[in-house]
Amino acid sequence: MTRARLASLLLLAALLAAWEAACRTLGLPKLVLPPPSAVATSLWQGLASGYFWPHLQATMLELLLGVAGGCAVGFGAGIALAESAPLRRLLMPYVVASQVVPKLALAPLFVLWFGFGMTSTVVITALICFFPLLENTLTALQQVPPERLELFRMLGATRAQTLWRLKLPSGLPGILAGLRVAVVLALVGAVVGEFIGASRGLGALVIASQGTMDTSLMFAVLVLIAALGMSVYQATLLLERWLLLPFTRNS
Amino acid sequence: MTRARLASLLLLAALLAAWEAACRTLGLPKLVLPPPSAVATSLWQGLASGYFWPHLQATMLELLLGVAGGCAVGFGAGIALAESAPLRRLLMPYVVASQVVPKLALAPLFVLWFGFGMTSTVVITALICFFPLLENTLTALQQVPPERLELFRMLGATRAQTLWRLKLPSGLPGILAGLRVAVVLALVGAVVGEFIGASRGLGALVIASQGTMDTSLMFAVLVLIAALGMSVYQATLLLERWLLLPFTRNS
Amino acid sequence: QNTPPRLDRIVVAGWNKPITEVTPLLVDEDKGFYRAQGIALEYVPGAGSADAIRNILAGQADVAFSDPLTFFAALDKGEKLRAIYDIYPQNVFNVVSLKGSNITRPADLKGKKIGVYSLASGTRQGLQVLLHSAGLSESDVTVVVTGLLNFAPLMQGQVDATAATDTGLLIGRRRGLPEVNVIEVGQVLPMSSDLFVVREDVYQAKRAALQRFLRGYADAAAWMMAKPEEAAQLAVKRAIDGTDPALNLEIIKLRNASSVSALTRRNGLGALDVASLQAAADTYRRLGLVQKPLDVGKVVSQDLLPGRRGEPG
Amino acid sequence: MRAVCAGAAAVSLLSLRDVRFAFPGWPATVAGVDLDVAAGAFHCLVGRSGCGKTTLLKLAAGLLRPDSGEVVFRGRGRDAIGPDIGFVFQAPNLLEWQRVIDNVLLPVSLHHRPRPEEAAQALQLLEQLGLAAHARKYPRQLSGGQQSRVALARALILQPSLLLLDEPFAALDAITREELQRDLLQMCRARGTGVLFVTHDIAEAVYLADRVDVVESGRIVQEIAIELPARTAQTRYSPAFAQRCAEVRAALHLEAVEA
């Protein structure tokens, strides 16, 4: 554990050093690729001056709401579609359509429908992140060993009981893989949603820094985004480890 | 099957009718929401005049290459990370970082590294679509029943054999759920990639049509994108049905 | 047949897709303005002037199609760049509001909700200039990002005004925008909208080719002024958004109008107005958009310009 | 005891009438079976591996729907499967994410959160099955025979009026097996439970059953009534017992195996 973390940090340091060296020796313009030192300075300044905080806060709130909404919908829809084949055939095309249509293109319309501010970003986030959870829930629920299903029929379990007591627990690992993808996509969704329709949030900051050609500021914001992403991912891993305890516990 | 398709078509017709009616009665300007009839006209004109074809072609090619590349990487990395816990701890943070950082912001760098034209879009596509496949492969490979693993150890199977003959087949359903998410995301990736660095492709067309505020054209392009997405999704479903035959066949 | 003469490759980095507005850069295959000068022209797209500048800095292109502020901002960051041609000497930015809202002067914008394309767009900078002229700043208004369909929220009443460009307004009108008030940024800050910008070292190394490129561009621009209908027709084929020739024509007419000024009528197309650019640079510094003082005279070069010779007879 | 119920068709718990079933695309697996299990009756099914015993049991349970013929449980058609039948599958079929005690309490917990007395009852059942020490383990931590006993406990917890048991003791050692045979018999006698019991162990069949049904190619080819006095420790060594065993062996053509 600590060794892996050490290795990871060493790798990070090596990558950063290589990047810094590349910037210096190749003489790449800062505007194209700022050296890590410049990015670090921007990052530190942004954090110390408090410039980043409101944006970080906004993005985190959107992320939270979006993940909650998207996962609720994805999980619910996954269950509904797994339980009903006709529903699946009926709705799946719309689900797919909702996914392939780029939200970035629809963002201006979202703004018209949901107004400026948080709502449209949250909607975009939810819309982006519900799909992997839906697909994985759908698949996991259909993979229950048939003899377990027979057992539950034999016990006179209702459909809801079979779902909650059998299908969901036994599909949990697959569902959680979907959740991991979902939270990661959700952050992308929140940031992209902020590209349009928001004047706050890390996404807005990225665009603003692009406008002023402040590339090191932009990279600093990207670093923040990555850090945020890794923390929610880690949190998901912890949740997963806890939820899967009954599958792994040995004492 | 035919009934479900009929129901799906009926639902589509109903939705379109409602949309058309809403546009007419509310007197919404076309700019805000074009009626389906206008979208259909744009779609027809674009198809008939051949205006859409080169763009469609470009996007399809990028999609194909991106999916191929992304899935190869996602699958390969999923296997590597599933097989090696240290590697997983070492690399997973980078994988997550690569996902949460919005490609839209990095696109200029891609252009710098991969030049203009198709390559950067393909790289973006691959980068976006490899993650769900990676996560699902990772999870599926770790879910093999331990007694099967004992069997393969007993048979003196090499690590590669255990992987190819046991883990992959038994994780196939989960892996394919990841593939379904991946192909769908890949199309989003291709289109978003075209938003930035391309003068061809459906994504470029979306931006162009937004520039001229031709919302019906934009919606027509979105319809094309949705249709393309649904066809690749359907193709994936067919592939899946074929690959899972040994799990379902009864004679 | 004669073997064709060896052509010098010039790559232009645009701020957008190959759209009707930049028809002079797209018609070489049909009209041969650049081939005639021994230039093989390529156009690479971008999403904003910052992309164009970045692309020349990264060596992906030779010439950037950039607005002055982006050019200044890059200089401010220490990059060695040079402007060699004034594409649009006129300021094309404006702020548009519905007739009934009675916003006619920059001062009327106080406390209003105003849309911009994006936080990185020229529309926002135009708005800032206007606000500055009325002693206001962005904090006195609510800026919201609308995306490219910026007139839709205006029509729906979700914003009080929206910052746009002349072509944007034209298109908006065609898409059903009712009677509007227009505050032109050019009234406050008459200045160029776009320049051709090159890296200093490219400027030194490729002088001859750049000169021929500019001659080709000036010829193309002059042709577009002389034959707007033909240009509108060709845009159907060459521009990604050129499906409607009638609209093309109107856009082309607007761009033709913004391509000339009193100065260009005197010195030929592309002539750079150092004084107005200096004024703009000083304004931007006061706005805090660039940090360091800038001597515009040192970063513009008129010596590659075709001069009056380039104008068709 | 059996004499009390034997004659009356009214007390027939479960009856199968000319039941036929084939897996789609395959020849018939159950090819016309008539069978009656009265309350308190103990039937054993014996027959060669693959002859259709499990399929028959699943038909009786309503897990499979006959292609023709009918299955009646307590006078009702077998559409609604309820908790009044205890079923032990051939494989243990436990929920791997639940502890042993929770697996046993599963049928209860589908109705309501198990009450303390029910938990105590489950523990007592586990105790009786020799698993008291394993109540808080997960199924993956049990031996094969322990798992099959948990499955048995799960089938018994609701005290159903009909038990359908598919080789429940196959994975058990002789001593545990004989103890459980004794306990099961006592319990079913006391509660008047009807039992349909699949086994490959002839002595087990004869010890447990009132009647042994010999299955061959999806048909009941012979019904052997076992009339023995109430079972005691000595039963297994009585000549009558040996004779019944020989009868069943004969019905199974068992003496024909050459060296």
Add this chain to the structure above:
Amino acid sequence: MRAVCAGAAAVSLLSLRDVRFAFPGWPATVAGVDLDVAAGAFHCLVGRSGCGKTTLLKLAAGLLRPDSGEVVFRGRGRDAIGPDIGFVFQAPNLLEWQRVIDNVLLPVSLHHRPRPEEAAQALQLLEQLGLAAHARKYPRQLSGGQQSRVALARALILQPSLLLLDEPFAALDAITREELQRDLLQMCRARGTGVLFVTHDIAEAVYLADRVDVVESGRIVQEIAIELPARTAQTRYSPAFAQRCAEVRAALHLEAVEA
């Protein structure tokens, strides 16, 4: 036959020396076992459910690593598990996405694409096990006993020199069982295969084994040599056989079960 090998320690195929094993966090499951299986020797392990037979077998196979003591197979430590051991797990453990024939050929196909003669050999093995008609079915389409026979065929296909069998016949009917006992014994005799065979069926143990090891709480508490003349159809009815059975029953404290 056994006399030939008995004395020489050199021909000991498998030997366990004071092997101990505990699942982490639990008391010892195998608590000091010494065991030798010579080439051609047939050992049966009997003992109560949960006494540690499966764990012992897995230790012998190298699937579990002993906490102390050592396991030696053909003179080498048990780190490299190879195809020279045939293992039948307590549950069938088949690959559900492969047909029966491919499951049987699995050990072969891990080395090379099965040759026609190997496929023929697999089919013949299936034939012998009464499964010829089921070769192209998937495991989910088989009965429990059929699945366990497929697992047996898979263990035999490579003709290993050591067989570790964990209740391979538990799910089989008496007739199939007796046939397979006979065939297995013949085969092992002919090939000089060493066998370690777990069973709960005392008659089976006595019929098959040269020696029956009685396991109790992770220890071999008694080793009963079975000296019977070469097995024939009559063996099971001989007084000597009955006496050996009684001996094993006694070792298992089986007579103590009261009614």
